[in-house]
Amino acid sequence: MATDFGDSSFEKTDRVKRVTLSGWDGKSYNGEGRNLRIFTHKNHPGKEFVRLMFNGSRCYHLVTENTHPISGEVTVEFFDFFNPLT
Numbered sequence: 001m002a003t004d005f006g007d008s009s010f011e012k013t014d015r016v017k018r019v020t021l022s023g024w025d026g027k028s029y030n031g032e033g034r035n036l037r038i039f040t041h042k043n044h045p046g047k048e049f050v051r052l053m054f055n056g057s058r059c060y061h062l063v064t065e066n067t068h069p070i071s072g073e074v075t076v077e078f079f080d081f082f083n084p085l086t
Contacts, residue, residue, distance in 0.1 A: 010039040010049060010060060019050055019063060020073035031071030038063070050076055057081060 015038040023029045036050040039060065048063040061076035068075050 009043070010041050010051070013038045013040060015048075017048065017050070017063060018073060019061075019076050020068045020071060021052070021061065022068055022075055024059075024061065024076070024078065025052060031068030031073050031075075033071060033073035049079060 016035050017038050018033045018035050020028045020031045020033045022031060025034075028034070036052075039049040039051055041047065041049060049060045050063060052059050052061070058081070059078065060080045062079040064075050064077055066075045067073060
């Protein structure tokens with residue numbers, strides 16, 4: 001996990017993108033898509049991220065240019081984790 005990243009490092013945008021988590025969410029194993037808010041990060045200009053909440057923790061995923069082989073939805077890959085309880 002990168003040390004220069006924290007929840008406050010990500011900036012929420014007004015944009016939404018349809019992506020698949022390819023099972024990261026425990027649901028989308030066949031590439032089912034969902035609409036998620038886009039976040040940006042000042043140290044990664046031009047990159048887009050989505051955020052998911054799991055048991056009080058936030059996981060940020062990098063939106064890739066890849067598509068899921070079954071559904072054709074845009075895929076994401078794990079990027080960073082932030083636990084607001086610590």
